[in-house]
Amino acid sequence: MTDDKDGVYCKVCGGIIPKNTTIGSIVVDGKATGINQLDYILNEVAALQMHSENEIKQELITRAKNLNYIPTKITEKYEVALFNEYIKRYQ
Numbered sequence: 001m002t003d004d005k006d007g008v009y010c011k012v013c014g015g016i017i018p019k020n021t022t023i024g025s026i027v028v029d030g031k032a033t034g035i036n037q038l039d040y041i042l043n044e045v046a047a048l049q050m051h052s053e054n055e056i057k058q059e060l061i062t063r064a065k066n067l068n069y070i071p072t073k074i075t076e077k078y079e080v081a082l083f084n085e086y087i088k089r090y091q
Helices: 038-047 053-067 072-090
Strands: 007-009 023-028 031-036
Touching (some): 023 072, 031 038, 038 053, 038 072
Antiparallel strands (some): 023 031
């Protein structure tokens, strides 16, 4: 459902997607999943120059949760998917 006055509605939660949103995509549990501000999240974590896999995963998921809804039951799957994307881009 779209309306120029209201914006575009999310097909998952029904909320309005902000117009200035940059959504990237990662594969979570075998499904392409949109992540708001994915490039920003990855770049910010890369700038920290951390070396511990666990620290990187924690930082990625913390930042992703600040900008996205991530279901508690599959948080670990999001961590793995974000980390895989991070490794693909920066290692």
